[in-house]
Amino acid sequence: MNDEYVKNIKNFVFESVLNEDSRLKYITLLGHIFDTKAILIIEKTTLELKDAMLFIEENGLFFELIEKNDIYHLFLGGIPFYDKKSPYAKITLIYPASEIHIKKYSRQSKCRVQETPEIYELYVKPYIETMKGPRIKWVYNILDHLAEKEHILYEYPDKENGFIIIPDLKWDQKTVSTLYYVAIVHRRDISSLRDLKKEHIPLLLHIKQAALDIIPKKFQEISQDQLKFFIHYHPSYYHFHVHISHIDFDSGDGMDVGRAYLLEDIINQLETMSDNFSFIQRTLTFFLGKKSDLWLNVFSSIMNTS
């Protein structure tokens, strides 16, 4: 039985690559076996602990330092019995590692949280206030042209509806398929989605239109309908900003529902809300890691009562 199917696969004749994914490490090939079309999906197996341990225990393996930035060391590595010219794994060494690093790179258990308007007002808003000031000084530095001035793609300097579009640090500023900008607003009174009201619709529309006008002009390979606009709740910093990425950018869980909100959807919700309504009256549901600041400082203590 087995032999027959193995014989089939050994008669596969390659025609073309249908798909590949560097994140998931697979490649999909089209070909034929005798006169019949066949598809072959080849995916690397899970990296198990015993394989990983080879990098620590064996002496015959090779390492090549690719980059070092402060405590972050990036290597390519091979294992003794694997083809010496092809790296088998990418290895990142963080050394010295602090407790914060250890927390950041550890698996977190998660839970579903409902943030009602009452919980927001009583517990979350005071927490957000503690996350401002010096913690977002780097944002003000960008807005005040004290940092990253040379990277600004576009600025509309208006105090009310103004913003700066600047490359996100996630982006290498070269690869168009992973293009990632962020639009940071000049006004400092919008901490997050929660503070958005009908009056902010022109600001949001202006951000979208500016990006649609400028980015496809700068990068001929990208069209207007290949840009994604989204915001995070909770965001990683509490000064309102909009993420702008290539439609193919794979952000892992950064596009997940319960974290990401499409800019267009937010605008449409604001447009169709009654005048006396805004996001401050919404119950928002999201998934929190139990090592996150928001869980530790806010939700862990109120989950029993909500």
Next chain:
Amino acid sequence: MNDEYVKNIKNFVFESVLNEDSRLKYITLLGHIFDTKAILIIEKTTLELKDAMLFIEENGLFFELIEKNDIYHLFLGGIPFYDKKSPYAKITLIYPASEIHIKKYSRQSKCRVQETPEIYELYVKPYIETMKGPRIKWVYNILDHLAEKEHILYEYPDKENGFIIIPDLKWDQKTVSTLYYVAIVHRRDISSLRDLKKEHIPLLLHIKQAALDIIPKKFQEISQDQLKFFIHYHPSYYHFHVHISHIDFDSGDGMDVGRAYLLEDIINQLETMSDNFSFIQRTLTFFLGKKSDLWLNVFSSIMNTS
């Protein structure tokens, strides 16, 4: 320079596994180098075409047939110069492959689409009507107890607010961390999110409560706050259903904003909408693959005019 850092990594002493991911093929280790903590992240490299070609060209490699179901053949495979006991890749052979398979497994370019209420009414709704009837006979078979009856987790047989909770085919019905159920409603007049109105709030709440009551009782390892409830727009079939999964279930792009909507968010939007408003008046934004039926049959021809 290089040597010094390679020396560091070779002195890494393993303490524990911080994290691992079988989908992304990485493992994160905590350890120390001399007296200082260090983190090692080891991730398999991209599967390149030349590596994949080894499986076709070389004779010394091994294949093991793991499963065969109709045209789908699953193998584990190794390459000649790699440890013969450890499989290097998981290989799926689809043979014979039809044009539909080839389309399904090919990379698609995507674009952002705005479905206004007008576009929905004029073009999308008629398309949805063509996707009913025989195409969702399998759904009616479940609801009528003609199929999968033995797998039903829970049924509330009411015609108005009734539904069946049944395992999704994605789930092996064993592994709790990938738990995946679907709640299919009995009424046949809700094709999708677009048809939801205030009057459906009790139905939605009932589905959520039933799952929260039953699933953690059946699986002691899972708590109520570890369940995710979401719906898709556009869904893969046009009969209203709610996805219920473990919070850790990694559905690739199935949880992406622009496709997935949290059940809680939908309920809250319905609750806070004015009485004469519903999702049929919303502009919905999503990302469509240019080989999808919805693109080919609907949006490709109207994108220039919208």
